[in-house]
Each structure stands twice: as structure tokens, then as C-alpha cells.
Amino acid sequence: MPQVLTKYFGSLEYLEDDVVQFPSGLPAFEEELEFLVIEPAAKAPLAFLQSMRQPGLCFLALPILAVAPDYALAMTLEDLEALHMDTGRQPEIGREVDCLAVIAPPQDGLLTANLLAPVVINRSNRFGVQAIRLDSTYSHQHPVAKPEDVCS
Amino acid sequence: MLVIRRRSGEVVLIGRDVQIEVLEVTGTQVKLGITAPKEVLIMREEVHITRQQNAAASGEISTLELASLARQFCK
Numbered sequence: 001m002p003q004v005l006t007k008y009f010g011s012l013e014y015l016e017d018d019v020v021q022f023p024s025g026l027p028a029f030e031e032e033l034e035f036l037v038i039e040p041a042a043k044a045p046l047a048f049l050q051s052m053r054q055p056g057l058c059f060l061a062l063p064i065l066a067v068a069p070d071y072a073l074a075m076t077l078e079d080l081e082a083l084h085m086d087t088g089r090q091p092e093i094g095r096e097v098d099c100l101a102v103i104a105p106p107q108d109g110l111l112t113a114n115l116l117a118p119v120v121i122n123r124s125n126r127f128g129v130q131a132i133r134l135d136s137t138y139s140h141q142h143p144v145a146k147p148e149d150v151c152s
Numbered sequence: 153m154l155v156i157r158r159r160s161g162e163v164v165l166i167g168r169d170v171q172i173e174v175l176e177v178t179g180t181q182v183k184l185g186i187t188a189p190k191e192v193l194i195m196r197e198e199v200h201i202t203r204q205q206n207a208a209a210s211g212e213i214s215t216l217e218l219a220s221l222a223r224q225f226c227k
Contacts, residue, residue: 026206027199027202027203028202028203028204028206028207029206029210043218043222045225046218046221046222046225059206059209059210060209060213060221062225102205102206102209103209103213103221104205104208104209104211105209105212105213105217106217111213111217111220111221114202114205114206114209116198116201116202117198117202117205130202130206132198132202134196134198140198140201140202140205141205144221144224145217145220145221145224
């Protein structure tokens with residue numbers, strides 16, 4: 001099996017099927033076109049988006065439905081096209097696409113999830129896109145956890 | 153903040169090289185046409201916010217924070 005050097009898990013064997021192609025990269029990381037999705041059972045439901053090119057670049061993410069159970073996608077035509085999906089409707093989370101919220105380190109003591117721009121992955125062809133919404137229904141800094149809770 | 157009222161088809165100029173035209177107004181949405189030199193960066197605010205958020209998210213997340221998250225979301 002091929003191996004990749006990761007930020008949090010050292011050198012890791014991976015399956016080609018777990019690598020996601022991002023044709024436009026991620027905003028601010030436009031040159032990162034391939035990420036490995038790592039979902040360690042011990043840390044479920046946390047997911048790690050590890051760059052295949054830069055060992056030091058890894059995003060922490062959570063399934064969007066774990067953060068916001070009634071989350072409704074609002075992908076643009078361009079984003080649906082980037083995933084080669086039907087542009088006439090929104091895809092179904094869990095069945096057609098995986099949908100992850102990128103987690104940012106604490107500011108003011110809270111870890112936050114970006115619900116404005118979920119990472120959406122087409123389950124059938126493993127294409128991905130960070131689908132920035134056009135509306136302001138969801139926050140880009142949705143609070144998810146207080147790190148100090150763990151110390152009490 | 154400078155506030156200017158414009159109708160569909162009318163234009164605002166910024167500096168010598170940037171021109172913004174109101175193309176269409178429908179309900180709560182406004183369609184803008186922007187003409188500017190190649191070196192002027194133009195993006196939706198949400199894209200800018202996501203770029204900043206991704207840059208922050210690419211930083212270090214401590215094992216303490218990971219444990220806290222895993223515990224909170226563990227089924």
C-alpha cells in the first residue's frame with residue numbers, strides 16, 4: 001500500500017479511494033489539489049483532511065450533521081459542476097455526498113466550525129469542493145467546543 | 153461610509169480604473185458588473201472570510217482540543 005507523511009499520524013498507509021481530488025484546491029490553498037480523508041475510529045466522528053503534497057498541512061473537520069443536524073446544503077451551480085453532479089438539485093448528504101465542516105483553533109476559547117463553507121465530497125467519484133454559500137444562513141464561526149471543559 | 157443610491161443600468165466609478173455597474177435588481181438581489189485592471193483582486197466577501205478561516209484552521213490543534221471535541225461528539 002502507498003504511504004504518505006501526515007501531520008498528526010506520522011507515516012500512514014492509505015487507500016487510493018480515500019484520496020479526494022479538489023480541482024480548485026481550497027480557498028487560500030489553491031495549489032493543494034489532493035487531500036486524504038483520515039477518520040480514525042478512536043477519534044470518531046472527527047475527520048482529518050491531510051494534504052497529499054504538504055505533510056504539515058492538515059485540517060480538522062467534523063461531519064456537518066454532527067454539528068448542525070438539520071443542515072441544508074445550498075451549493076452553487078459551479079460547485080455542483082465541479083463535482084460532476086446534477087445541477088438541478090442539491091445532493092443528499094450521506095447518500096450522494098459527504099459533507100464536512102472545517103474546524104478552526106480557538107479564538108476566545110471556543111473551537112469553531114465553518115458552516116458557511118462546507119467541504120463537500122462526491123461519494124461516487126471522490127471529487128471535492130469547499131462550497132461557499134451565497135446566503136448568510138450559517139456562520140463561518142459556529143461554536144462547537146470549549147477546550148477548558150476537558151480540564152475540569 | 154459613502155452611501156450612493158443607484159438604479160439598474162447606472163454606474164459608480166472608483167478611482168480612475170474601476171467601474172461598477174448595477175446590471176439587475178431582483179427582489180433582495182443585486183447583480184453587479186465590475187470592470188477593473190487585472191491586478192485588482194475582486195472576490196465575494198464569503199470567499200475572503202473562508203480564505204481567512206482556512207488559514208486559521210491550518211494552524212496547530214492541540215491534543216487537548218482534539219480530546220475535547222472527540223468527547224463532545226462521541227456517540
